[in-house]
Amino acid sequence: AQRVTQPEKLLSVFKGAPVELKCNYSYSGSPELFWYVQYSRQRLQLLLRHISRESIKGFTADLNKGETSFHLKKPFAQEEDSAMYYCAFHSSNTGKLIFGQGTTLQVKP
Amino acid sequence: NAGVMQNPRHLVRRRGQEARLRCSPMKGHSHVYWYRQLPEEGLKFMVYLQKENIIDESGMPKERFSAEFPKEGPSILRIQQVVRGDSAAYFCASSPPVQNTGELFFGEGSRLTVL
Numbered sequence: 001a002q003r004v005t006q007p008e009k010l011l012s013v014f015k016g017a018p019v020e021l022k023c024n025y026s027y028s029g030s031p032e033l034f035w036y037v038q039y040s041r042q043r044l045q046l047l048l049r050h051i052s053r054e055s056i057k058g059f060t061a062d063l064n065k066g067e068t069s070f071h072l073k074k075p076f077a078q079e080e081d082s083a084m085y086y087c088a089f090h091s092s093n094t095g096k097l098i099f100g101q102g103t104t105l106q107v108k109p
Numbered sequence: 110n111a112g113v114m115q116n117p118r119h120l121v122r123r124r125g126q127e128a129r130l131r132c133s134p135m136k137g138h139s140h141v142y143w144y145r146q147l148p149e150e151g152l153k154f155m156v157y158l159q160k161e162n163i164i165d166e167s168g169m170p171k172e173r174f175s176a177e178f179p180k181e182g183p184s185i186l187r188i189q190q191v192v193r194g195d196s197a198a199y200f201c202a203s204s205p206p207v208q209n210t211g212e213l214f215f216g217e218g219s220r221l222t223v224l
Contacts, residue, residue: 032211044215090211094165101151
């Protein structure tokens with residue numbers, strides 16, 4: 001079964017520290033993976049997708065098929081990065097998006 | 110474009126009552142998805158609908174829950190005879206008719222509290 005796992009419920013770092021939010025998936029084919037973010041009092045929105053290999057707000061994520069991972073990274077965290085982050089798997093067969101459990105990132109001043 | 114609109118934002122029901130949650134997708138979008146977020150848990154897929162069709166309801170509880178997306182009007186998630194365990198945030202998302210990119214546009218959610 002397709003599954004996305006985010007092992008950390010909460011990640012707390014100081015401003016300026018590097019950040020890595022972990023995401024592992026289980027899927028035998030070529031996955032389509034995404035990171036979504038929900039800032040306080042805002043709706044969930046797309047942050048980035050692995051296909052485009054873009055960097056958004058300083059965040060990057062590389063698909064590692066060997067480790068079945070899609071970790072989200074940022075070299076220097078900012079306070080405004082504090083939010084809930086969800087890793088998601090898109091099934092092109094069914095069209096649905098499957099989310100991980102989410103990780104709350106807390107960036108302290 | 111007002112984005113995905115959900116109402117009510119907050120709903121309180123007593124055990125045994127019915128809850129109806131509405132979702133108006135973004136203009137031009139014909140695909141709607143419902144997700145449930147239980148306290149301290151992530152987003153769980155419930156159902157995926159297109160206009161007048163249920164595409165995938167694999168995440169819907171077998172009883173008391175139903176969803177529809179009529180030709181005209183919003184999508185409705187209906188929960189009959191609510192129980193305390195139904196208390197959660199219910200999120201709706203939409204996507205355009207010709208896409209399969211995985212980008213969904215979310216509403217602000219409807220928070221159901223069952224007393």
